[in-house]
Amino acid sequence: MSAPIFRIFFLWACWFFQTDTTFVVAQTPQRTLTGIQTLEFLSADGITRLNVDVYPPHLSDPDSIAPPTIPLVVFLHGGGFFAGSRNQPVNQEFCESLSQFGICVASMDYRLLQRGRGFHCDISIEEKRTAIAAASSDLKSAIQALQQYHR
Numbered sequence: 001m002s003a004p005i006f007r008i009f010f011l012w013a014c015w016f017f018q019t020d021t022t023f024v025v026a027q028t029p030q031r032t033l034t035g036i037q038t039l040e041f042l043s044a045d046g047i048t049r050l051n052v053d054v055y056p057p058h059l060s061d062p063d064s065i066a067p068p069t070i071p072l073v074v075f076l077h078g079g080g081f082f083a084g085s086r087n088q089p090v091n092q093e094f095c096e097s098l099s100q101f102g103i104c105v106a107s108m109d110y111r112l113l114q115r116g117r118g119f120h121c122d123i124s125i126e127e128k129r130t131a132i133a134a135a136s137s138d139l140k141s142a143i144q145a146l147q148q149y150h151r
Contacts, residue, residue, distance in 0.1 A: 038051050038054075039053075043111055050108065070103070070104050072103070073098060074146070081114045083112065108139070
């Protein structure tokens with residue numbers, strides 16, 4: 001299964017979980033590509049502030065599609081829970097290409113609990129589970145924040 005498809009399935013698997021989330025617009029967007037909005041949200045740990053970039057869909061006729069019918073894909077970057085970012089050019093290009101097809105894309109960062117340690121065979125299963133659970137919880141927080149923002 002390709003990484004983007006796995007991320008979409010991961011999104012659907014986490015969709016029904018509920019978390020308390022605080023959501024604010026970032027004071028200074030990290031980049032200024034046309035139409036892309038960088039938003040800040042509070043991670044599931046209640047301390048760490050993370051960002052999500054929202055790529056609006058490119059529509060040939062914006063009036064032809066009512067806003068509730070525009071699909072949203074939440075993209076999570078790869079990196080083994082110790083590296084990677086939504087700001088990597090390959091991730092930005094992927095999200096931009098999806099938006100060209102009329103899909104709204106939210107590309108988020110999540111806590112990298114294995115930063116500096118890796119995710120290799122010498123890392124305990126419990127540490128790996130904790131890193132995966134943190135990323136999953138951050139995904140749920142981001143989805144909650146996006147839902148609040150777009151109401």
